[in-house]
Amino acid sequence: MSERARAEIHPAALRHNLTVVRRLAPGRRVYAAVKADAYGHGVARLAGALADADGLAVASLAELQALRTAGLTQPTVLLSDVLDGDLSALTADPEAEPLIFSTAQFDRLAAIAAEYPRRVWIKLDTGMHRLGFAPEQAAGLHQRVAATPGLTLAGWMTHLGCADDPDDPMTTQQVTFFDSALASLPGHRSIANSAGICAWPRTHADLVRPGIMLYGGSPLLDRSAADLGLKPAMTLTAPLISCTEIAAGEPVGYGATWRAPETMPVGVVAIGYGDGYPRHAPSGTPASLDGAPTPLVGRVSMDMLTVDLRRAPDARVGDRVELWGTDVPADTVARAAGTIAYELFCRLTARVNFRVDQG
């Protein structure tokens, strides 16, 4: 029973979720977003399944190197690296595809392009106003790529700001800006993240960039991951280290924020915010024991949290409680804690013991 928090990673689920992407966006190339070490799952743990993607997307050259070390060789777009430091990881890697979103970046790549030929993506800002050139600049950028020996245009990208809401008009507006800016220009187009893939067929274009849906999270506000046919790529569990009877009216945990409505069994689970479980998850946040609901009661502390065992009367010390996974969607825990599953996955700490489910 010595193992505390455990994150079991399921490569077979990621493989399945990739088939969901291909079914929704048939014929499109698929670049899997694996930034932040595959959304906290571990690129190396998922490498076998990620090899099925046509390409990958990372945030930085350091992340690029990590996935090459894991044996992944596909074309890989660098989504947000500014490329102002040591470029040896880039020059050594012909399958690395920088995404150009600023003139400074363009200058740096152009300066070395004759010696290190390179496919590049160009990012257009169609309304999210984070990264990218104004759509009116597209023709000039295209001319500059064409005029720079060693640079080849991989294609054009933009990113959607509100695609998780199927009623938000911004997505259609972004697609319209993108299409009209590029109407007379050659090159592949890529718009869709997971939300675009699931809810906006017009965004599928030539290449899609799924992230959260590959890990089994829902990208949409109004649909669950199960509704979308997605399977969780991570199951987070931790053992019960104590089961006690709490008398009616007695409080549990810091701040005495919760009191037992009746005399009832409460379990102490060996996971807390020191493991990356969100401290803001309130009483009532779902957890489960062998399929029986065991919602949180009281505040989450650093090393422990407490759960209601009324519906798991046979629970014993050593039994493992699921914090998220198959029975408890990470999306519902995230919603209860005022965040998103992306952040829950990325924030697990080094104290969590990761294992790969070989099944």
Ligand SMILES: *Cc1c(COP(=O)(O)O)cnc(C)c1O
């Ligand atoms: C992270 C990211 C994606 C994937 O987003 P999801 O919502 O996880 O599908 C796609 N494109 C860009 C530019 C990204 O940064």
